[in-house]
Amino acid sequence: MENKVQVSQELTKPVHGDTKKFVLALSSQLIKESTIEQIKDVLRKVLYKLGVRANNWPNEIEQLVLYEHFVETYGGHRLNEVPLAFDMAIKGSLCDRDGVVVDANCYENFSCLYVSKIMNAYRFWSESEYRVLPTKSPEPQRIFNQDELDDYAREDAEWQYQMFIKNLEITYPESLQPILKKDGLIKDGEMVMDFFKRKADALLEHIYTRINNNY
Numbered sequence: 001m002e003n004k005v006q007v008s009q010e011l012t013k014p015v016h017g018d019t020k021k022f023v024l025a026l027s028s029q030l031i032k033e034s035t036i037e038q039i040k041d042v043l044r045k046v047l048y049k050l051g052v053r054a055n056n057w058p059n060e061i062e063q064l065v066l067y068e069h070f071v072e073t074y075g076g077h078r079l080n081e082v083p084l085a086f087d088m089a090i091k092g093s094l095c096d097r098d099g100v101v102v103d104a105n106c107y108e109n110f111s112c113l114y115v116s117k118i119m120n121a122y123r124f125w126s127e128s129e130y131r132v133l134p135t136k137s138p139e140p141q142r143i144f145n146q147d148e149l150d151d152y153a154r155e156d157a158e159w160q161y162q163m164f165i166k167n168l169e170i171t172y173p174e175s176l177q178p179i180l181k182k183d184g185l186i187k188d189g190e191m192v193m194d195f196f197k198r199k200a201d202a203l204l205e206h207i208y209t210r211i212n213n214n215y
Contacts, residue, residue, distance in 0.1 A: 018088055022129055025080035032075030036067045041171050042079060044163070046086045047110060054168060056108040069112045074119050077126075085122035096121045153179035158208040164196040165205075 031039070040063055047057055058066060070082075088094040089104035096102055102121045106114045144152075157179055160170045173192040180186040185207060186195045199207055 018084070018093060019129055019133075021084050021087075022081070022126060023133065025078050025084050028078045028080035030075065031077050031079055031082070032071050034071075034079050036064070037171060038079060039067050039070055039082075042082050043110075044168065045159075046083060048163070048166075048168070049083075049086065049090060050104065050106060050110070052106065052108055052110060054166075056110075058110055066110075066112060066115065069115065073116065074123070077119075077123070081122070081126065082119075085118055088122065088125070089118050094118070094121050094125060097124050150179060150182065154183070154208045158206060161196055161199070161207045164193075165200050
């Protein structure tokens with residue numbers, strides 16, 4: 001199923017919980033149009049949430065196989081549907097076609113077979129949700145203001161710092177320079193990785209604190 005609904009389609013009545021997250025996820029790009037680095041970044045967050053030990057994470061060849069599997073099998077889904085699927089499985093709200101709750105435990109083996117178990121159950125759920133989404137004519141897509149964009153950047157910076165202090169691979173750290181400079185956290189000429197190391201050496205647990213679901 002290729003999800004073509006855009007988030008700009010405003011709902012005629014409120015939606016909540018996983019359905020609301022589903023609607024928001026539909027505004028992200030298609031998996032088949034995503035780069036391998038974008039998919040790897042999503043999978044790293046999923047692995048972290050699943051609690052898979054770093055030494056059992058897929059190696060480079062296995063990551064390539066997983067990337068090809070996602071593109072070929074689930075390319076019509078949106079990129080942000082992937083973390084939603086695994087979040088639902090983790091909290092026990094994802095069922096297969098027989099109504100059986102899907103076991104989110106991958107038993108330290110994040111394979112194509114395991115991914116298919118989660119994504120196939122999610123596909124069944126999302127198809128049902130998609131058919132009943134109440135929508136009206138598309139309206140102009142929402143434009144995020146600068147404060148919201150900054151909060152998203154802070155959330156990403158905090159996430160990548162948490163990955164760093166756990167000795168996990170992070171991607172594009174220098175993209176965090178603007179928000180770290182804006183908030184006066186990084187020194188002039190300092191690289192982001194050096195900034196992370198300086199904060200980690202000072203035993204700083206967080207560079208941003210979550211307040212009311214924002215950073």
